[in-house]
Amino acid sequence: MTQIYTFTINEEKGRIDKVLAELLPTHSRSQIQQWVKEGAVYVNDEAVKQNYKVKAGDLIQATEPDAVPLEIIAEDIPLDIVYEDEDVMVVNKPQGMVVHPSAGHMTGTLVNALMYHVKDLSGINGVIRPGIVHRIDKDTSGLLMVAKNDQAHEKLAAQLKDKTSLREYVALVHGEIPHEKGTIDAPIGRAKEDRKKQAIIDDGRPAVTHFTVIEQFSDFTLVTLKLETGRTHQIRVHMRYIGYPIAGDPTYGPKKTLKGNGQFLHAKTLGFKHPTTGEFLTFEAPLPTIFENTLEELRNNN
Structure with missing residues (x-):
């Protein structure tokens, strides 16, 4: 489901990508820059470029694109689980393990292991980074x-x-x-x-x-x-x-x-x-x- 974020700015803030990265801490700046490139970020009902400087009174609307369906494989990789309850886990990650899948690292990551060991993970960061x-x-x-x-x-x-x-x-x-x-x-x-x-x-x-x-x-x-x-x-x-x-x-x-x-x-x-x-x-x-x-x-x- 498409997610639309709307913000009204009260003071001079700086570049649009920096501002949105601060307003949306669960999203990376590179993600937001991609939204801007794709024309998914509007200020005062007009699409803007990355170098747009946000001003007091601006109305920002950012549309998060629908996630591309990806299959992340659950893998039986040993995990050093330091703490776990129904809301949160603390994991001791070994050196050499990537945290989440990315180009060139679709398997063997902490996320692949978590998907095997844990029934439920938060979905805020999408299919690539569940729970992270x-x-x-x-x-x-x-x-x-x-x-x-x-x-x-x-x-x-x-x-x-x-x-x-x-x-x-x-x-x-x-x-x-x-x-x-x-x-x-x-x-x-x-x-x-x-x-x-x-x-x-x-x-x-x-x-x-x-x-x-x-x-x-x-x-x-x-x-x-x-x-x-x-x-x-x-x-x-x-x-x-x-x-x-x-x-x-x-x-x-x-x-x-x-x-x-x-x-x-x-x-x-x-x-x-x-x-x-x-x-x-x-x-x-x-x-x-x-x-x-x-x-x-x-x-x-x-």
Whole structure:
């Protein structure tokens, strides 16, 4: 069924795709940009282009195209389920697993596994991303919340938007950070020279990451990171920006400096208010074996 979203704007806001991405947090900016390209976004009853700047008094109407029928196969893939009830699940995703199907990754994803293990999943993000409230990269390990119905999904997504959920990561980065704590506040958007990468750009979306040093090694530092926002590749881009890229990161860091299968980045702690009971729940996942072994080797080398 076609979904039409209508908004009246009260103040100057910026580009139409950025504005709609903020108003529709369950949809990605790339999805919304596609709607604009397809002529599905109107301002004051006229179709607009992506560079349209929203003004006070504008009436925006966005029509979400009907989903193209796709068959996602349920697969009997083992899952590390940390918590589950009738509304929500918390899953510890292994490094190397893609979160949801996409071109080139139609099988073997977390969604394929969820469809086998779980009877009901929220449908807000469509057939490709059932139950998925937020994502972590393929080669990042750790905790994800999964919604089992639409009401739970909306409440969990609202917490992400309002910055009331807790998401803490552990990362091993190149270099020896000289101070105990820091905050990186730098906007992130798609890199102009390489559209597959993200970068710090002036007109990017606001992004804030807090970090704390846990342990120092020769040429490496172990840190915890707390997210205020959840931009694509946020931690990886921010740490590279300040000169301490994530170890093992094939996209934003030096290649093959440590033995591993991708970046040493782990979503260790996840906290949120339960969508039904209102209780604040906090979960932790231990570091993967390869991460722990690497730390031991660095300690021994010190």
